[in-house]
Amino acid sequence: MSTLIAAENLGHAYNDEWLFKNLTLGIQTGQRVALVGINGAGKSTLLKLLAERFTPLEGKIVKNKFVKIGFLDQEPSFPDGYSISDFIFSTENKQQQLIKEYEELIEDPNPDEKTLNRLYEELSEHNAWEYEHEIKTILSRMGINHLQQKIATLSGGQKKRLALAKLLIEDPEIYVLDEPTNHLDIDTIEWLEKLLTSGNKTILLVTHDRYFLDNVCNTIVELDRGKIYNYNGNYAYFLEKKSEREASDDATFQKNKNLLKKELEWMRRMPAARTTKSQSRIDAFYDLESKTKQRSDNGSVTLSMKMSRQGNKILELDHIGQSFDEKKIINDFSYTFKRADRIGLAGKNGTGKSTLLNIITGFLTPEKGNVSTGETTVYGYYKQGGLAFNEKERVIDIVKSDAEYIKMADGSMISASQLLTLFLFPPKKQHGMVEKLSGGEKKRLHLMKVLMQNPNFLILDEPTNDLDIDTLNVLEEFLENFPGVLILVSHDRYLLDKMSEQLFIMEGDGAVSIYNGNYSEYRISLETPKEKTDSKSPKNEQKTAAAPTHKLTYKEQKELDDSEAKIAETENEIDKLTNSLLSIDSANYMEIQEVTKAIEKLNTTLEQTMERWVELSEKTNKPA
Structure with missing residues (x-):
């Protein structure tokens, strides 16, 4: 494999703080690389540097000038x-x-x-x-x-x-993708997985979606405290090897702490006159102190907020209905929420998930039906759009505007500063402006403010967008122990599988169905052979049968008319080439290879033509 693009001794800083220095990375043809690391580690910056969106402060990017890079930004312009x-x-x-x-x-x-x-x-x-x-x-x-x-x-x-x-239409030599699954529904994500893994595409991406990461990528690159760690394998392999590395790092860290303690005692006893020998030891001390401090700063988020008491009545939806511009969004849906309900909200974009959440939380009164909320129900609503923070306000002031002290699950009280530290905001960031936070850090701050309300009915609308995987792991641990009601909207199949025990399926045209199980179980049920699903899903079958027909365009009708002849012609060509293989001398490897490739190409064309023929035939209700 040839190297398509490389970073040599790369260094970049923001706000007088280095994200990384002396960083070297190469990406080869056919590699599908995932870049992982905590929020603020510099992942998006590294992507932009490799996509040549701006010039690094140190080092250089090397690539062939004819190699085309396609870049997907988190917030495209x-x-x-x-x-x-x-x-x-x-x-x-x-x-x-x-x-x-x-x-x-x-x-x-x-x-x-x-x-x-x-x-x-x-x-x-x-x-x-x-x-x-x-x-x-x-x-x-x-x-x-x-x-x-x-x-x-x-x-x-x-x-x-x-x-x-x-970007997909342009099909560049290198795909550089920053959170490509954000704002996609699950069906589209699964389609995108197949597209990116077809052919020999070269990809560098940042994503929080662990199923997507595991299915698409064959190399994991971790950016940790300014250093690069390479893992040749999928996400599961990376987790295994990372745990081994961290175990080794912990042992080194403990040694450094013990050594630092001894060196600190020596520094305090040191005479005023400094020889060359003692000066080198002083330099070594400060280097050791920096490494140990850096290691201890990179802790983990701890979520243990107190939950408000929950009464017997939580929330009842009684035959609710809602339309917009004569389009049915929700039609005659009823549900009585129970303690510890864990519900995943699924459906394609535009089917009404946000509308249902707004009705549940009281932001929208439904046109039909009634919503009855229990007196002790306290909502915590993490919205997909995030909070509109004042960019010029200090981080700690945003938290203090809600409360100076916060009650934790064990009954103890901690200060706003201590809570921010638990959420991986060190003192320097707490007293810095919001505008200096990364996108993921702003989302983490938003999540913290939601949990500060001590909710017993928690709604998370796409919580995984822009959060690093380490934070997600701890959020999942918190949710597993959360005793209240949870409603989760997410395109992250891993999170849906792990956190939900029941699904509300927004089917479109106002239909909302309830499925007992997680998302993977639901998908398997959809793939059950038709003869087995007829008795299970008469509603869906009836809906399919009643689907409206569509008139073909001029071009589509011409394509349908020509497709049968094209199918027959392609099949004949495949037969001819297959028969010709029998007459080729087995020693003539190159000719055999050429004919085999030609057959493979024709088979691909045949498959695509037949799929298109079926699609057009169904569109006119023509039997396939």
């Missing part, structure tokens, strides 16, 4: 005034420009037939139909349907999906 179509389709790509013209034309209710015919011929001439299908599939998966819509009108989540769609 877009040119002013652009429509989705302007952004997606490159002006330098003839195929994309033809596709853009075609897609814009078919959005017109009365497209010009002569222009359509001309575009159809040009797209055929440039072999662009398959590419057009790929682009349409990617845009559809990302929920992007109206190409003329201005980007400025999109939500933050829609913008992130748009930026990811553009």
Whole structure:
């Protein structure tokens, strides 16, 4: 494998504080690398440096000038005034420009037939139909349907999906992805996993999604206190090897602490006159002190907040219903919450998860039905959008605005500063401005403020976005011991599996079903053969049967008409090549390899053509 990009002796700092120095890293063709580390370690900065978004203060990035890097930022930016179509389709790509013209034309209710015919011929001439299908599939998966819509009108989540769609369409030599699963529903994440692991893609990514990380990546790079640790394997292998390294680090740390204690005693007894020999020992002391202090600062989050008393009545939803613009979001849903309910809220984007949460917490009164809340119910609502902090305010003042002292689970009282320390905010950060915190640190501060309310009904809406895995592990430990009601909305399948015992499934068109089990069990139930699920899910089968038919576009009808002939032609070519293998001399390895590759390519084409034929046939209710 060849090295596509390398960082040599890299060093970078923010606010006079070095994130890392003398850092060296190489990424080879076909490597799918996950960069892990705690919030504030410099992961996003390292991604941006490797994607050449800015220049490092020290060291350099080395790559072939012809290697194209595709970068997905946590918060992508877009040119002013652009429509989705302007952004997606490159002006330098003839195929994309033809596709853009075609897609814009078919959005017109009365497209010009002569222009359509001309575009159809040009797209055929440039072999662009398959590419057009790929682009349409990617845009559809990302929920992007109206190409003329201005980007400025999109939500933050829609913008992130748009930026990811553009990158997938461009298919660069190196994918650099910062939290690619944020704002994607689980179905789309699973589709993205398959796409990124097909072919021989080279990927560098940061993600908190452990299932995604384990399924996609074959190399883990840990950024820990400015140093790089490489692990050639998946996430499970990394966890095993990291625990071994930390055990060794702990032994070294204890030795350093004992040595530091002795050196400190020597420093206190040291005479005023300093010889060369004693000066070198003084330098060694300060170096040892720095290493030991750095190691002790990097502790773990401790969550043990007190929970408010919970009465017998918690919350009752009685035949609630809600619509927006004549679209049903929730239709006749009832549920009585019980103590220690652990509920995962699942469903595609736009099916009404946030609406249901707003009804539960009283931010929205439903159009139909009643919501009855128990007198002792105390909500803690961690919202996906986060809190709007004053960027110029000190971190400690934000906490003190709620309480100077906080009651813990064991009844003890601790100060705001002590609580911040438990949440991995050392004194320097506590007295610094919010604007100097990383995205993950702001989310951690938001989570802390929610838990300070001592809730007994906890709602977490996408809590994993931008949190490091170490913090997530401790959050999970807290949630496992949390005795109150928990509602969890997350695209993180690992968290849903671990924390939920029941699911509310937002099916769309107002339907909300209840499933007893975790997310993986639910997915397995969906994959059960149809003859077994008929009796279990008559509602779903009825819904499928009643699905509306769609009129094919001009291009789709032409594609359907041509596909049967293309399938037969491809099958004949495969048969011919397969028979030709019998006549090739076994010693002629190169020719055998070429024919085998040609057969593999034809099989791939055949599979894609048949899938497309079935898709178009179903669209017209034509039996497949």
